Amino acid sequence: MCAAGExxxxxxxxxxxxxxxxxxxxxxxxxxxxxxxxxxxxxRWLQEPGRLVFVGRIRDRVVALESVLQVDGGQTVVVQGxxxxxxxxxxxxxxxxxxxxVAYVRQxxxxxxxxxxxxxxxxxxxxxxxxxxxxxxxxxxxxxEAVHLAAFVAELRSRLALEGGSSSSSSSPDGPLTLSQxxxxxxxxxxxxxxxxxxxxxxxxxxxxxxxxxxxxxxLRRRGLTWIVDRENQPAxxxxxxxxxxxxxxxxxxxxxxxxxxxRLASVCAVFLAQLEALLPSxxxxxxxxxxxxxxxxxxxxxxxxNDANVSFFKDYWEDCVLEMDV
Numbered sequence: 001m002c003a004a005g006e007x008x009x010x011x012x013x014x015x016x017x018x019x020x021x022x023x024x025x026x027x028x029x030x031x032x033x034x035x036x037x038x039x040x041x042x043x044r045w046l047q048e049p050g051r052l053v054f055v056g057r058i059r060d061r062v063v064a065l066e067s068v069l070q071v072d073g074g075q076t077v078v079v080q081g082x083x084x085x086x087x088x089x090x091x092x093x094x095x096x097x098x099x100x101x102v103a104y105v106r107q108x109x110x111x112x113x114x115x116x117x118x119x120x121x122x123x124x125x126x127x128x129x130x131x132x133x134x135x136x137x138x139x140x141x142x143x144x145e146a147v148h149l150a151a152f153v154a155e156l157r158s159r160l161a162l163e164g165g166s167s168s169s170s171s172s173p174d175g176p177l178t179l180s181q182x183x184x185x186x187x188x189x190x191x192x193x194x195x196x197x198x199x200x201x202x203x204x205x206x207x208x209x210x211x212x213x214x215x216x217x218x219x220l221r222r223r224g225l226t227w228i229v230d231r232e233n234q235p236a237x238x239x240x241x242x243x244x245x246x247x248x249x250x251x252x253x254x255x256x257x258x259x260x261x262x263x264r265l266a267s268v269c270a271v272f273l274a275q276l277e278a279l280l281p282s283x284x285x286x287x288x289x290x291x292x293x294x295x296x297x298x299x300x301x302x303x304x305x306x307n308d309a310n311v312s313f314f315k316d317y318w319e320d321c322v323l324e325m326d327v
Contacts, residue, residue, distance in 0.1 A: 010063065010093055012100045015053040017046060022062035023055070026083045027248075033315065034249030035288055038065075038081065041245075045081070048222070053081070054104070056097045063088050064097045068105060069208075070112070073215035077105055078208060079117040106327055115325045118207045123321055131323035135200030135209065137259070138298040140291040141314035142305065146254075146283045152309035153280060156273050159304065164266065176228050176274035184227035185217050187238070197238050197261040202322055204292065205240045206257045209322045228274045230267035237262035239271040244283060252285030259292040265300040268293060272301065288314055295319065 015023070020042055027036045045053050045067055056064035063085045068077040079101065084093045105112050116134075123133065144152065179187065187193055194201050194212050203210045205223060210216040224243045229235035238261045244254040258275050260268050272291060293301055298317060305311070 010056040010058055010096055012054055012056050012097060015042075015046065015055045015065065017043070019055055019062055023065055023083075026062065026065055026085045034253070035247045035255050035290075037245060037247070037255070038083065039246070039248065041081075050219075052104075054097060054101055056093060056100075058088075061085075064093050066097050066101050068101055069219070070109065071116075071216055071219060072114070072211050072213055074109075074111050076114040076116055076211070077109070077112050078210070079115055080208065102327065112327055115327055116209050116322065118204070118209055118320050118322050120207075120318065120320045122319070123323060127323070131325045133321050134324050135202045135204065135322040136295065137199060137204060137292040137320050138295040139315070139318050139320060140293060140298055140301050140305075142287075142289045142291070142311055143314040144287055144309075144311040146285055146287055148310040149276065149283060149287065150280060152307055152311040153273065153276050155307050155309050156269075156276075156304065160266075160269055160273060176230055176270050177232050178274070178278060179227040179229060181221060181227075184225075185220070187227075187229070187235075188212055188220075189214065192234055193238060193261075197235070199261065199294065200322060203240075204320075204322065205259050206242050207320065226275065226278050228271045228278070230262075230264075230270050235262070235267070236264040237267035237271045239275055241275040241278065244279070244287075247288065249288065250286045253288065254283065254285055255288045255290070257290045257292070261294075263294050263296050265297045265304075268297050268301060269304045290314075292320065 023042055024039060027038045045051050050070040051067055053067040054065065055062045065081055065083040066079060067081045068079050070077050082094060102115060123131065188203060189212050198212060201212065203212055205225060210219060226241040228239045230237040240259045242257045244256050247253045247255045256279065258272065260271055262268055
């Protein structure tokens with residue numbers, strides 16, 4: 001057995017479907033507060049164009065995982081999904097698989113110039129010697145039983161109207177508007193959105209940071225996102241909502257990520273409410289929402305969501321940082 005802080009003798013290879021059960025052992029039911037997505041995403045990742053999934057093994061045991069997705073027209077890889085089996089953490093395995101992945105990319109994809117990733121904790125001084133921070137979001141989170149969501153939405157709708165925001169439905173031209181895929185793709189590449197709304201001029205959806213380039217639109221199409229803006233022309237808030245997916249926290253638990261770009265609080269609240277309204281007909285069971293916003297509006301959104309509808313705050317303030325490193 002390796003000593004603490006020392007990488008074990010790990011063999012790395014590309015993952016396959018037959019690794020699935022062992023990958024689940026890496027994650028564990030309590031990983032990431034019970035909302036680990038790997039059980040749902042592992043199979044999708046193995047089939048996704050431009051993505052490679054790596055595992056590390058000690059003898060026949062899978063002890064680590066990480067993936068890369070080639071984006072930005074082939075110039076960048078987004079690193080996602082770093083996992084190490086609980087009983088071997090702190091032994092250098094995470095660093096070892098990260099080094100292997102970067103070396104593999106250098107050897108097989110010489111056109112790649114940048115490694116990009118998202119982390120849900122502040123970067124350490126050591127990390128900042130290798131990576132630069134290009135964007136930051138604050139994460140606001142809620143949880144509830146689905147049967148309470150309609151009352152919560154009604155309460156927020158009344159509050160928004162009283163505070164001077166729009167209470168119109170998401171289909172109204174005077175209020176939040178749900179965009180078609182074609183509308184969304186045209187809008188997200190405009191100078192107004194890129195310069196004024198996107199953090200670090202980066203589209204971030206479900207921890208996945210992409211530059212606003214034509215080459216990345218196909219990746220966004222595959223995500224099945226719901227795109228909602230506060231208004232059609234020169235929007236002050238743009239939101240991307242993921243489809244609900246199952247998580248391990250409870251047998252009937254679902255998780256939704258909503259990224260909202262913009263600093264005008266009323267607009268952020270309006271598109272958040274519209275995202276919930278769009279989800280209402282399809283949800284059941286226990287729900288966990290992560291809402292990614294500009295740090296400046298986090299406290300205002302939290303006040304807006306104080307309620308009497310049995311919807312609880314899931315976690316306190318925390319941030320995700322988008323980091324880049326030149327290869």
